[in-house]
Amino acid sequence: MIVSTRTVYLETMGCQMNMLDSELVLGRLRQLGYRPVDDMAGADVVLINTCSVRDHAEQKAYSRLGALKKPKAARPEMVIGVIGCMAERDPDGIFEKTPHVDLVCGPGELSRIPAMIEEVLETRQKLVALSENKSRRNSLLARAVDHDSVEALDLSREAGLPEQVTQAYVRIQRGCDKFCTFCIVPYTRGAERCRPPQVIVDEARLLAEHGCKEVTLLGQTVNSYAFPENGRRVGLADLLERVNAIEGLERIRFVTSYPGDFTDDILQAMRDLPKVCEYLHIPVQSGSDAVLKRMNRRYTVGRYEELLARARETVPGIALASDFIVGFCGETESEFQASFELVERARFKNLFCFKYSPRPTTVADRRLPDDVPDTVKRARNLAILQLQERISLADNQSFIGRDVDVLVEGFSKAAVKAQEAEQFRGSEVGWRRADQLVGRTRGDRIVVFSGSQADIGQVRCVRIQSATALTLFGELTPAAVANTVTPRTADVRRTTGP
Template identity: 40%
Template sequence: MDFNAENLKKLRPLSGDGSKLYIETYGCQMNVSDSEVVLSILQRDGYRYTERIDEADVILVNTCSVRDNAEQRVLGRLREFKPYKRRKKALLVGVIGCMAERMKEQLMEREQLVDIVAGPDSYRDLPRLLRQAGDGSRSVNVLLSQEETYAEIAPVRLDKNGVSAFISIMRGCNNMCSYCVVPYTRGAERSRDPRTILREARELFDAGYREVTLLGQNVNSYRWEQDGHSTGFAALLDAVAGIDPLLRVRFSTSHPKDLSDEVLHVMARRENLCRAIHLPAQSGSTRMLELMNRKYTREWYLGRIAAIRRILPDCALSTDLIAGFCTETDADHRDTLSLMREVGYEFAFMFKYSERPNTKAARHFADDVPDEVKTARLTEIIDLQNELSLQSNRRDVGRTFEVLIEGVSKRSDDRLFGRTSQNKVVVFDRGDRRIGEYATVRITDCSSATLIGELL
């Protein structure tokens, strides 16, 4: 792998003496990025990262509130920390992130187990909160900010491979989808200075990383204003891709109402902008989309798909889908299935509707679709997506792709895996190739989840 070892070392956790910090991360890619920011902040205060929970002086759990199941997993995990607390009286346990913002009172009431609660905009305050908790006072800071982006903080990279990294370009969300808790837990949308984003991407490339993913709740609405000059997402995307042709660039997530032709034309012009777009539909029914406050119709969504097909004919598409939203009928569900068939998604994240407290849906709509109906509809969606994924992968058999090698196959040390520009996983014989290199691979076989190839 071609990289500067000293540059890579600067991005990795520090070793040496100091209180030991253990972090568990749940939820989205944004939370992974946030955990790296948290470690950077606490390293400055003398903490040192550990992967061993049994040697930790501080345990932080970075949480997600998008679905009830995610919160229940964290609550169950907190109970498992009791033995560590008994063995080490000075051990501090903190809950950070979206769940901290939403459930601060409940968390502080949990049998004196949680010492610190910190929302997504209060990570700079963690050193003070930890000192306060160490003195015996339980600590809370869940204030939301209109300005905080952690722009100048260089994240400490926790990935294992040194190939792919996340870069947060904005925080918060203004869309107010009726089912979604994110605007309440992460606050209003604000964009990060593009100069800091470019600097971070350049540092990653110089350290040997060959792929970055630009993150935001809605990257299409990224906008930085300064001195009368405005930078939108298309310009930012072009600038990051311009760092080096060997740096692959991805982004997530796109809101259909804001995906512009300008972004698509930038992608078509830059070969290192990956041919994969995640475009959450949530439902194929215009009636459902209106109830969800998605601000587009089925027809608008399909118009964006048509633009992608026209401008980027080799682009892969993935989506998010919700089964059983309030008042959803069999006809609405069939609209979702027909949308899936019409688009032919390569991949999808698929969920049963989970009512989140204080959202518009929770306040104004009845969660009236029985759970067994939600489950049956979700099963149909999953089964159809498995078919669509297999069909898409079969179309790739016989084709040749450039694959960025990310690691060794779990099944055999003699095989490597990586991803195509279309974000499909490919497994192939190792040969003389190494992690972090590009390889030309011809696809010989597939499953619904994986392409099998031979090295050329």
């Protein structure tokens, strides 16, 4: 094994998949002696992990790459790599627009990164590594390298684990077969492949042995997880049961679910397995059946609402979250109104709402006109977000006076800023806010409260005193201050007072 003394800067854009990929790449590089740094322009190796889901995300990646032009001219030995979905989608475009980039590597080939860096340094050739289906049409502007199994990267986790890990992602599947007409993921991440259950359980156990309290099982459509084992099919509910048995873990989450394949055994697992959190992120995308059909989403609004009702009935206290796209091809005012009304009825804990932006190669881009004006998209986006803000505020206010279990993630961003301000300017605000911690309830609600370093990585009981649409604010309960272990219950089951 070649040990490096180089520095590496890795910046991540996009979803949890990218965050996990970055963590694994950085873990592998750290294992090889690379030192992660925060200074992009001064690093020996710069990797930008990109997202292609929206045009805006790609423009942001190009802007970051543009900022590297001068540092690269000053230090030609610097290695610049573009990884992730944009790399997979348009390698030649990247080399054309940003010729100072040295390597481009798709999300399925990330285990190649250390070898690619070495090869760039040795040969000064531009390199590209794409997944199997794409590598057949090798890049014109760079030499294609052999592809390798990404499983090897997932399994390299042990060497790359940071010293303190409270929460971690565990991939259970890659790619997607659904081909929603707006989505680029099946083209950049390939067909759906599931990891063997034993590999997933071993990885989760390894994380627990390193002190991890919460794992999130990751996939594009986690509920369609299926793996053949001894003549039977292991599904997500079976997997949750196996991960639930791991000693040391306290919480299990899974994202993202697809409404079409969501079976009741998963809801029952959420109800019966104590470590599985009462939180379900289940994107609907539109409240109009006609729009869902144009999107090739294989369910109706009625079926979706039935699923929400079953989830609430089976899993008391469950928090539901969703995603919406507004301004999709041909979306009329009444079709948008149907989305608006669905948000009103569904009472989500939170939602993510995006303006439709066509992605190259998708069916929608090739066959459906992007005919909703941007001003209309903006207005619809704002209307949904404002409505959800009111719903989230009312939901969060219902927690005032209640005790909730919080897995403490660290100092809140405001506290970190205040600590820096205190350090540099002796600010009074910093003094008052420097002990603010942030964590999440089982239902994925963000909680800010005063505590100490010793609380980080622990589950603490917090009494909620005030709320905004995004955040609950509280204080440690006397039992939590005394460090008494608290029961693990859904957010809404525990109340204080009469």
